Amino acid sequence: MVGMRDVAKTAGVSLSTVSLVVNNTGYVSDDMRAKVEAAMRQLNYIPNELARNLYRNRTNTIGVIMPTIAHPFFATLTAHLQREFAARDLKTLLCSIADADKGEGEYVDMLQRHMMDGIVMAAHTEHPGGYWTSIHRPIVAFDRTLGEGVPAVRSDHEQGGRLIARQLIDSGARHVVLVGGPRSQFAEATTFPTIRYHLTVERMLADAGIACDYVEAGIVADICAHEATARAIFERYSDVDAIVGSDLVASVALQEALRRGISVPRDLQIIAYDGTFMAETAGMRLTAVRQDFPAVAAALASRMDSQIAADNGTTSAAAAEGGNAVAANGGQSTSEDIISVTLIPGETTR
Template identity: 35%
Template sequence: MAKLADVAALAGVSVTTVSRVINNYGSLSEKTKQKVFTAMQELNYQPNSLARSLQGKKTQLIGLIFPGVSNPFFGELVQTLESQLFQKGYRVMLCNSLGDAQKERSYVRMLLANQVDGIIAGAHNLTIPEYQEIKAPLISFDRDLGETIPIVSSDNYTGARLATGALLETGAQDIWLLTGANDPGNPTNERLRGYQTVLAENHLAPTIVELPFAMAAEVKWTTIQQKLSQHVPEGIFATDDMTAIMTIQIAHSLGIKIPEQLRVIGYDGTALIRNYYPDLATIVQPITAISALLIELLLKRIQDPQIQLEDRYVLPVKRYAAKSLLGN
């Protein structure tokens, strides 16, 4: 059986470096990581701490790959996943990729090196080939990662229809959509489609402002500020709550009255936002139910890798009306 020292010798690095690569610790070049991973593969090396997996036993480890927990939605979802998995006897390894393909690639390799029992991914990098090669059970949240990888999401299309329809009900007709990058195949594109469909049904023209998820807050602020300085619409549907809150703050700085001149509705509806910013109207995603379904499907795949699962699972959303939409 190969040892850590064997991997180090084949890769031409120190034992300490191999350990750091396996645990994704410290700053290492991609070239060094690749040499270590290649050596591990050639030697069929398994980390000693997880040697029991060679005996057909589970590690009770689940990998979570998400853009970043600083975003309230992903933070609450990850916390819920961790809590529910812990109750089922699993520990988690959390990987924050934040739109960095290289970082995400490194995390995928780290999780595989540590022989996690399964992975739940809500990553934003759709082109990395590792997802197609992963042998461990994998379930996706809101992202198309491959034909064989089931997707769990909220009802993005209906949510967008509810949000856009709510703005129309207040009398708004000039309605903007503030959205992230709409990559082909992503379930979140359904928010764009829902918005466009409602406007088309009412013979209204869409205005779409793309603000990629990884865009720096300062750049996003400046972009929205410039748009509102040039023209104030009657309504704005932001496809995430943080952008909706930023829009309201910018409007206040420009002397635009909410909701008298501009009505705003967001999307996500985390407990944090509803508790600390209750004036924001939003579409509420069922985070507890999403988490439970992601775990249920993953555990089914862990227990039976050949089990047939649906391509997509869609959970209902609900509208939360508040001051930014309806006023006092």
């Protein structure tokens, strides 16, 4: 097997020079670098990635913890996030908690043992904030608050709520049904920012004198419960004339309305929240609040760059782009990137 010593001998340089070129560390003149790279090509030398990672104390692997990839939102986000990390020469190690029947503990253990460089946490956790800050390794939260010092990225859910409420008010809605997760998540100390769109819609509709009911559809990983809830709305609320829920809920509600002969959008408006591929494939093009998946993924990756750079005591152009990112779980105030959302008109609103 060809090794660095063989490359050094062929190039006529020292072993340390070859090491600097292979690991891209330290200064090497252009002439020396060209000799080493030519020798590597001549000998078909392939650097030992494991050895390089040990040398740099890096694995180039990011753990991504999702509640489930069966849900269209998390499947879409995972695809964009994996693409974003790949552009940074980082591999993605996926943990879909519901699908693998495992919690985040195994991944946190791997992070602490330096088997990965960082974790994007996008699943529900029952650990208190102190648990995450005590890990002292790169962690970035998505759409949840993990505690002081853990940076987070989320969509502007208040903006999403305002867009939905304004559409319903302007179109003359009379009785709106919102579908979401357990109402217990709406507690004052909640770690779920997504509730803000529901609360914003409820407040604006109440101010406009429009009836609004909230229906719980269970946890996000319970796909069957979401589908059953969407169908049950029609039995429970005979006068409903607008339904708001995830792409999944909105799609099932649309199909149930058409099955019952209800005219959409004349007699029933439907608004989806997420804007995944399902908004285009439900039978009619759903009006949807679209979360900006590319921008969310880019923000998560940029935050991760900053966290890793801080963890290694280095700086980089990618880390600098992190804006006001904090040191990895260093006890500073939590910083948050808020990504704008857009209302995409479809065929299911007036």
